[in-house]
Amino acid sequence: MKVGMLMVFQNFKDQITDTEAYQRDMHIADLAEPLGFDVLGAVEHHFNSYAMAPDGMQFLSYMAGRTKTIELMTGAVILPWWDSPLRVTEKMILLDHLSQGRALFGVGHGLAKREYDVFGVDMGEARERFDESAEIIIQGLESGVVEADGKFYKQPRTEVRPGPFASFQDRLYSVAMSSHSVPKVAAMGAVMMCFAQKPWEEMTDHFGTYRDLYKEHHNRPAPPPICVDFLCCDENGDRAQELAREHMANYYVTVMEHYEMASNVFDGVKGYDDYASGAEVLRETGMEAAGEAFVDVNTWGTPQQILDKLESRKQALGDFDLTVQISYGGMTLENAEKSMRLFAEKVLPELQSWARVGEKVA
Numbered sequence: 001m002k003v004g005m006l007m008v009f010q011n012f013k014d015q016i017t018d019t020e021a022y023q024r025d026m027h028i029a030d031l032a033e034p035l036g037f038d039v040l041g042a043v044e045h046h047f048n049s050y051a052m053a054p055d056g057m058q059f060l061s062y063m064a065g066r067t068k069t070i071e072l073m074t075g076a077v078i079l080p081w082w083d084s085p086l087r088v089t090e091k092m093i094l095l096d097h098l099s100q101g102r103a104l105f106g107v108g109h110g111l112a113k114r115e116y117d118v119f120g121v122d123m124g125e126a127r128e129r130f131d132e133s134a135e136i137i138i139q140g141l142e143s144g145v146v147e148a149d150g151k152f153y154k155q156p157r158t159e160v161r162p163g164p165f166a167s168f169q170d171r172l173y174s175v176a177m178s179s180h181s182v183p184k185v186a187a188m189g190a191v192m193m194c195f196a197q198k199p200w201e202e203m204t205d206h207f208g209t210y211r212d213l214y215k216e217h218h219n220r221p222a223p224p225p226i227c228v229d230f231l232c233c234d235e236n237g238d239r240a241q242e243l244a245r246e247h248m249a250n251y252y253v254t255v256m257e258h259y260e261m262a263s264n265v266f267d268g269v270k271g272y273d274d275y276a277s278g279a280e281v282l283r284e285t286g287m288e289a290a291g292e293a294f295v296d297v298n299t300w301g302t303p304q305q306i307l308d309k310l311e312s313r314k315q316a317l318g319d320f321d322l323t324v325q326i327s328y329g330g331m332t333l334e335n336a337e338k339s340m341r342l343f344a345e346k347v348l349p350e351l352q353s354w355a356r357v358g359e360k361v362a
Helices: 018-031 056-064 085-098 113-121 123-143 182-189 199-220 237-259 274-285 287-296 303-317 333-346 350-351
Strands: 001-006 040-044 071-074 103-108 145-149 154-160 172-175 190-196 226-233 299-301 323-324
Touching: 001 071, 001 226, 001 350, 018 299, 018 333, 040 103, 040 303, 056 071, 071 172, 085 123, 085 154, 103 123, 103 237, 113 123, 113 274, 113 303, 123 145, 123 182, 154 182, 182 199, 182 333, 190 199, 199 303, 226 237, 226 333, 237 299, 299 303, 303 333, 303 350, 333 350
Parallel strands: 001 040, 001 323, 040 071, 071 103, 103 172, 172 190, 190 226, 226 299, 226 323
Antiparallel strands: 145 154
16 A cells, blocks of 8 residues: 655644744655655645645645655646646646656646635636646646647647656546546546545445446556545544544534535536535534544544554455545644654554555565
8 A cells, every 4th residue: 555645734723823834734744755655745725724735736846855755746736727737737747857757646626616716717617627638738748748729728839848757647646526527537547536525435336436437448457546534643542533523623614614515606516516415415414413424534543443444444445545634623733743653653564565456465
């Protein structure tokens, strides 16, 4: 199993300054490679303390110079928010040169209407913009040439310099949280990324559909999808649960606010009907019960409890890779670092030793 860490850069309820929030999370990011994580990534969000991460490619370029071996993943570049596929192509190729081939290109559609509104992009066009932009960029990453004459993007044939460091064919990732996204991710040949949102056992069809469609399109087995979880690890199970119930629940509240999940903003928006249905269910369930359920599906407990939970998930879903989020919901640096170090010492080596289906154990 490959295990990564995803940076959120949240300043929960503006409890500290943005400078302090960045100093806290940059310290956490600097620990990823020496503690043995395989991948370091960053989200993309704008204009809000929910996640102060406007350019993951820029952050990862900085980290490329501070690291030697860890892979660097955009988790994800929200393509409809970038009006120039050419610029994204340039930035990813440059990151690949700076990191000597350690870049992983993760993409997504985006879900926050408030961010779409500021960028002046109709959220109803998100799916079409994503499809068009992704095709342009993927071709550009492979060929070093970007050109487009589509509905949303026009680009005269342009050679990117520096040219590609290496092919991104097996280094492409895409978020797929809804049923609309899964077929696209499979057709792209991308690794599917899913954030914790409901009991993982209920995601078996989601994962199964991805694997079936990937095999159909590419005539080879799909790579292991990525589960993205919040992490809280402590030697004391009660203490782990206490921290998880506080800080994961805190984060859940910000998710509901930022994405307006319980509202009707998704009603009638093309390609977002899964979220419209989810909002209706959320209104019926109630925020408090939904928050408790959110905590339950994430990764917390003693090292052994976490291993047991992930082994159970593997039995339900098949092979998957794991990406964890360490700093969130007002958690202090002390608690975040303690959790990270214990996970790295007691859990990470065991997970990395797990063989995949069909893989011979040395």
